[in-house]
Amino acid sequence: MSxxxxxxxxxxxVMNYVLACITLFHxxxxxxxxxxxxxxxxxxxxxxEITRRRFLPDVKIQKIDIGTEQLQVEGGASTNVSTIxxxxxx
Amino acid sequence: MSxxxxxxxxxxxVMNYVLACITLFHxxxxxxxxxxxxxxxxxxxxxxEITRRRFLPDVKIQKIDIGTEQLQVEGGASTNVSTIxxxxxx
Numbered sequence: 726m727s728x729x730x731x732x733x734x735x736x737x738x739v740m741n742y743v744l745a746c747i748t749l750f751h752x753x754x755x756x757x758x759x760x761x762x763x764x765x766x767x768x769x770x771x772x773x774e775i776t777r778r779r780f781l782p783d784v785k786i787q788k789i790d791i792g793t794e795q796l797q798v799e800g801g802a803s804t805n806v807s808t809i810x811x812x813x814x815x
Numbered sequence: 816m817s818x819x820x821x822x823x824x825x826x827x828x829v830m831n832y833v834l835a836c837i838t839l840f841h842x843x844x845x846x847x848x849x850x851x852x853x854x855x856x857x858x859x860x861x862x863x864e865i866t867r868r869r870f871l872p873d874v875k876i877q878k879i880d881i882g883t884e885q886l887q888v889e890g891g892a893s894t895n896v897s898t899i900x901x902x903x904x905x
Contacts, residue, residue, distance in 0.1 A: 767856040770897040774883045789879040791901070793864045807860040811881070 734761035742772040788812040824851035832862040878902040
């Protein structure tokens with residue numbers, strides 16, 4: 726079964742997201758993708774590193790993609806924000 | 816000539832680093848690697864995205880590596896910091 730699950734990184738403490746990843750893998754997911762935008766990108770990398778190094782050493786980084794998203798800001802103007810998606814497999 | 820050059824991302828404005836990348840490519844580099852630690856990781860992704868999308872569309876992302884470095888803090892304790900290295904080629 727190829728099941729894909731994702732964890733969107735926001736402003737909560739890093740360990741909340743680490744726990745979310747661990748829970749997904751423990752519930753049988755073979756693939757988990759960690760997504761973040763803007764300043765949460767550094768936190769996404771922290772989540773991946775802590776998950777792999779401290780808790781699930783058999784998890785591998787399959788792919789890292791970066792990109793740009795256009796956000797609509799109030800007033801109708803648009804701004805660009807960087808994105809990252811890190812795919813982990815077990 | 817396979818020349819490798821790197822740009823270390825710190826706390827300066829994003830465009831300073833974008834300009835550093837463009838200058839390296841314009842001076843003949845075929846490969847430029849952008850490195851950052853901790854909270855500068857998001858800025859490193861911004862630098863890569865702006866360089867590629869706005870200025871040098873022929874530049875490709877060859878590789879993205881993430882890792883962990885141990886830092887020695889004052890008092891002798893050590894702390895972990897996440898790192899990223901994005902390799903661009905032209």
